[in-house]
Amino acid sequence: MKVKICGITDVNTGIQAVHYGADAIGLVFAESKRRVSVELAKEIAKSLPPDVYKVGVFVNETHEEIDRIASFAGLTHIQLHGDETAEYSQSLSYPVIKAVSFQGNEQLANIGDFPADYILLDSPKGKYRGGNGTVFDWHEVNTNLLANKKIILAGGLHIDNVEQAIRIIKPYMVDVSSGVESNGVKDLEKIKAFIAKAKGIAVGGEMK
Numbered sequence: 664m665k666v667k668i669c670g671i672t673d674v675n676t677g678i679q680a681v682h683y684g685a686d687a688i689g690l691v692f693a694e695s696k697r698r699v700s701v702e703l704a705k706e707i708a709k710s711l712p713p714d715v716y717k718v719g720v721f722v723n724e725t726h727e728e729i730d731r732i733a734s735f736a737g738l739t740h741i742q743l744h745g746d747e748t749a750e751y752s753q754s755l756s757y758p759v760i761k762a763v764s765f766q767g768n769e770q771l772a773n774i775g776d777f778p779a780d781y782i783l784l785d786s787p788k789g790k791y792r793g794g795n796g797t798v799f800d801w802h803e804v805n806t807n808l809l810a811n812k813k814i815i816l817a818g819g820l821h822i823d824n825v826e827q828a829i830r831i832i833k834p835y836m837v838d839v840s841s842g843v844e845s846n847g848v849k850d851l852e853k854i855k856a857f858i859a860k861a862k863g864i865a866v867g868g869e870m871k
């Protein structure tokens with residue numbers, strides 16, 4: 664199982680998360696308590712190996728600003744966490760992760776045609792567009808509607824619920840932010856334990 668640790672706000676936490684096995688880190692450029700400057704994002708990104716996804720998280724940002732930030736900071740993937748259209752996603756020159764705040768399968772009816780390699784299923788509840796630490800009902804998701812997409816599962820995951828979440832959704836990757844924090848700050852022990860747990864779960868008889 665692949666793991667993304669989102670909302671990294673310092674170089675050491677990024678390095679340690681990757682040391683513990685993180686495949687992707689998220690850098691938030693939207694309204695958030697985890698928002699980073701482009702200069703800090705660049706420092707974090709350049710401290711990590713080339714094969715680690717450096718995902719920039721954006722909400723309804725302009726195309727020009729995404730290009731500028733991605734190029735300056737060395738991002739590898741763009742996560743669209745707002746109301747971005749298919750045309751907008753298609754026009755970006757980076758691999759796209761499209762976030763869906765899951766409220767029902769009708770939202771997923773046409774998502775197979777959305778020009779994004781990855782669909783991130785997140786919880787709809789919270790103060791910000793993401794990173795709120797709240798779960799949604801995984802049993803409600805009709806994953807057949809996402810058969811041609813790589814599913815990234817997010818929303819209130821933590822060490823005690825990630826196994827159940829993986830067994831129900833069978834995602835390509837799990838994504839966590841609040842669940843590996845203590846008092847609003849990333850907690851290295853929680854990151855280490857979460858990654859070990861997620862990577863130890865066999866899905867369909869295979870280690871993913």
Ligand SMILES: O=C(O)c1ccccc1NCC(=O)[C@H](O)[C@H](O)COP(=O)(O)O
Nearest residue numbers: 669695793794795796818819839840841
């Ligand atoms: O993390 C944020 O603060 C954030 C703010 C605005 C838009 C998106 C944001 N995060 C996106 C993510 O990928 C989070 O990891 C995802 O929403 C799950 O967060 P959590 O429920 O806290 O684990």
